[in-house]
Amino acid sequence: MVMKNHLYSLVETACQKFPRSIAFYEKGQAYTFSEFEEMCKRKVQWLSGKGVKEGDFIALWLVNGVEWLSWYFSLSRLGCTVVPINTRYGKKEIEDMMVKSSPKALIMQKEFRSKNFLNLLSSVERHAVESIDVIYCAGLNFSDSDELNEMVFFSDDSLSECCGESEVSSYAPVPNGSLTSILFSTSGTTSGPKLVMQSQSNLVTHANNCAKFYGLNKHGMTLLAVLPFCGAFGLNAVLAAFSGGAATVIIDALDGKEAALLMKKYKVTHLFGSDDMYRKIIDSCDEEKPFPDARFFGFGAFNSSFHEYAVNAWARGIPLFGLYGSSEVMAIFSAQDDSMTLKERIKGGGKPTAGDEAKIRIRDIATSNILPAGESGEIEIQSPTNFTGYLDNDEATRNALTEDGFFKTGDLGYIREDGSLVYESRMGDAIRLGGFLVNPSEIEDVIKKVPNVLDVCVVAIQYQEANVAIAFVKESQESEGLENQVIDACKLNLAPFKVPKYVFKVSEFPATSGPNGLKIQRGSLRNMAEAAVGN
Template sequence: MSHAGTLFSIYQKHLTRTPDAIMLVQDGQTVSYLQFDRQVQATTDWLMKQGIQPGDHVAVWLINRIEWLVLLFALARIGATLVAVNTKYRAHELQYILTNSQATTLILQLNFKKIDFAAVVKDVDPEALRHLQRVIMLDADTSTPTHLLGRPVVAFSVTDAKVTADVNADVTTATPITPTKRSPVDGPSTLADQNMAFFTTSGTTKGPKLVMHTQRTLSEHAGHVASGYGFGEPGDKLLAALPLCGVFGLNSVLGAVAGGMPVVLMDFFEGHTAAALIHSEHITHVFGSDEMLRRLTENSDPTPFPSLKTFGFASFSPRFIDLAKALIPRGIPMRGLYGSSEVMALFSLQKADMPIEERALGGGYTAAGALATVRARDPDSGELCPPGISGELEIHSPTLFKGYFNNPQATKDAFTEDGFFKTGDLGYTRTDGSFVYQSRMGDTMRLGGFLVDPTEIEQVLAEQPEIKSAQVVGIEIKGQLKPVAFVIPSDTQSGRTNNETIDPAIILNRLSKQLAAFKIPAHLWFIDAFPATASANGDKFQRVKLRELAEKNLASSTSA
């Protein structure tokens, strides 16, 4: 029986053809497609007995573990929505997500060694959670409280389902449940087109928005990733090192499952542990940030991972080109990519045979091929940009998000009249149909009449011997927008955080020989660390905080 468009369709083919093939690996334990499917069925029945119904919103706050994926597919069979909660969230953020998602159930664990979930929960106001009805606890023991957040705690008790599954059982019994109740925002009545998951944007100045995806958008994108990037060739195996609570981690796993590629789950990323798993499990595919790659390769052999075929990475720092030039010759198959909660992660990927300078850039060739369209629009004139000219990237794809939950105005503002998603990202298209991501539009600066990407200036600053890393923002000085720079010194042990130790004028004078005059920072300040906000995939710099600091510094110098 076919369930086209439902989440189950991601692994249906493999369940029918090769039910005993390995689907997941964690801590040495392997789970076949059949075992996974039996656990999903048992969990579906158990959740319904706890009162979870079609249309319910269920918050899942767990580290990477097999049960996270089981819950996702079980909730899909019920017709409920999984609210993905970032494991890095603190009390205020957790309360915000539970309240704004209208979650009726919270599923969590309290005793993970790296994250003190219990301490976070203590600071949440139970009175603010007016929709929450129950709490389900994994790994419950005698110390587990009977009530949490003022709600009764139920121990999750279907962990043995995958072990007791009958491997000779009929594999055609996994039939999604027909919804009998729907949330008023769930849209069309078919199961595939109901809301399946809410993901959070990485809001820094406001509360994050809840991005809505259906079973169809998740399943179709998984198929695009599997076919578009050739997942599932003999010997392929994915290391899932990113949190499943974010699209970057989840989309790579679902793509691997759709392609029949075994997935090795890491509960929490650690460089040395990941390196050991790549060796022992003969990992071929890893996706992550440039910082993860640095930690993965530090203190490693000159050619550390011969089994790797692809390391798709997203850059959160300005020196990723230098990183690529250092690591690609060592056999690390780095490829820049692009994605977001709205368009899905692994939306695009650069080709492996491109020159290093092009291969490391964000963007690439879309997984959906001709089904997806990317264009750039000049933010001032409103005209579409020809290839090679930077503008705001706009994307049309069959797997775009369906809107922001309970926020119709933000949803309307996010799309053009002809249905393209306005990404808020600066980039340009190439003549071959691919594209390049440069930076967030809010980070760009109109200098000397030109739209300037701050990473261009940051890269040159980071090449100076006194500087380890740099961030550039634009602020108004005497009625004109000017760039200013904050830099972390390369040698903090020698007191170089003091402007008196290193003369910024000397550095800026050097830059005048490398950059156009309008790109030279008007001021350069040394700083110990950049302000950042934690996301599921890594820390992201808060340029708005740097602008505030720059304005404060200027005000202080003026008054002095």
């Protein structure tokens, strides 16, 4: 009998239901669910032999792959908390994650493409890794001794000695589902990111809900996993596919052309990702209808207006649906459905995968009153998959929750009459103009229709004792008088207080790279605007 509140139950259940079905495709190799379970068993045996036990924090520093997932499930089977390290991190970010979590062990790979993780680890301040007793490094050979910095490493040979034939249950009791399974990193400030704790049972519940909601439990479904597993967006999607028995095609880093080819080869039906990711994949395709097997492609718009691009994608048979989610309530928490008009279908938000068990309400930012349908305010959520807190940060946890247990998302949105959610923007991205709270995408949508405008991002700054809009524009080709064309278009289509005071041309927007893709740094744009106008 499988106890279903711990993460490893997904593996046991999948092997009971469809042992010989394909769980993963990676680099042309297929892995069945039963083969994947054997990989996990071998790792559980190895970890147990190294003294890893329930309650330990273990850092996982690997690129997307079957290995990442098998280590993760194995560590969950032992009741460990996984600290996923983003492979794009630099020295300071790695030090911050290590200091905050104090992992007992580190599982890593030697390198990926041009980045040498072993060299990077050797540069990390010693105090940041002093908690680590065990390091496993895939691809390690002992000619790398100069980079080992006196730390003791285990290599592939050590792991291969485990036969993988023993029953997992002989190594440890079944873990309690309330144990923290993983720490997701939020966007940080100067103090570094907060670490979001999600329990094993939360992840299981969400995976099962998503499998049904998105149709990943139907025969013949295939997911393309693109986003890094170290983030909620990437991990939640692959766990949902695993729960539903769908095959997952894994790529270790996004290349638009490679992703498009794999989608055609494996008849991919489902894809989840950012607007930036979709642009790279779709723009690599010349065919009028490039993905005939597509069923549900969910997206989160993290940058400037994606509306027109999504409309054009639907015209090519690419079924893009707006999503909503976060590390605190889980990624792909909700989605729009095809009963909506196209205009509504491509807005962020939608109906929760948890159905009536999830409660969403909107709070007025000025009065703190709960708002009726159609009125914008801060989104608050209470659901079965709400996070259990921020690691070692009780104050931040208290500040993130209402007295009755709703998570204060920091996002702006409203509820439709049917109860579904519409996400508008981060509250920090919303701008106050003429005394009104304005979603910058409203202005960006108008500007994107101006000829030769490739992309735009609108921010607000204080100028001569009033808040004004400032537009930063990327050109598709160099053109004269573009600034005046942008302002004229806004004057024609928008209220006067929404018309940008200035329009600046840029070659690129300042952006940060995270597990969900690129995010424009609107704060940096505001600083640039203030400097340009002499504030």
